[in-house]
Amino acid sequence: MNVTIENSGNLVIAYLIGEIDHHSAVAVREKIDMAINYIQPTHLIIDFRNVTFMDSSGIGLVMGRFRLLQSMKPQGTLEVRNVTKQTKKIMELAGLGRIALIKEFVNEKD
Numbered sequence: 001m002n003v004t005i006e007n008s009g010n011l012v013i014a015y016l017i018g019e020i021d022h023h024s025a026v027a028v029r030e031k032i033d034m035a036i037n038y039i040q041p042t043h044l045i046i047d048f049r050n051v052t053f054m055d056s057s058g059i060g061l062v063m064g065r066f067r068l069l070q071s072m073k074p075q076g077t078l079e080v081r082n083v084t085k086q087t088k089k090i091m092e093l094a095g096l097g098r099i100a101l102i103k104e105f106v107n108e109k110d
Contacts, residue, residue, distance in 0.1 A: 003028045005035045010042040017050040025057035029064060036068055042076050044069055049082035049105060058087075059094045066099045079103065 001024030002017040014032045018024070036044065044065060051058070062080055069076030078100040080091065088104050096102060 001025070001028055003031050005031065007035065007039050007041065010040075011045070012036060012039055012041040012043075013045045013047060015047045015050065019053040020051060020058040020061060021053070021055050022057050025061050029061055032061075032065055033068060036065070036072075036076075040072060041069075042074060043079065044076055045079045045081050047081045048084075048087065051087075054087060059091065059096065062091070062096055062100060077101075082106070 001019055001021075004015040004017070006013045006015070012032075012035050014028075014035070016028065020028065032044075032046075035041075046062060046065065048054075062078070066078045069078055080096065080100050080102045082105045083091065083102060085104055088102050091097065091102050
């Protein structure tokens with residue numbers, strides 16, 4: 001699992017690449033948290049476009065970043081972007097729809 005971080009003003013975007021599981025989630029979490037703590041964004045986007053596999057660690061990854069954003073002054077908001085229809089359903093069943101805006105993958109070529 002790899003993550004690329006971009007920022008612009010008060011926005012941080014984390015592009016996830018590969019598999020999210022128990023082992024890989026630790027490094028991803030640390031890298032995103034470092035960016036959040038340094039930049040202090042008001043909005044975080046976690047982009048799942050290039051995620052090939054996700055277990056429950058992905059849910060924990062999103063929930064933990066939400067908690068971190070909520071601990072800041074002012075509190076930040078969270079968006080999960082480019083998830084598959086199935087992943088969106090799982091995230092909503094886990095309650096992530098109450099804490100984050102969840103957007104399905106959109107193919108720009110269409």
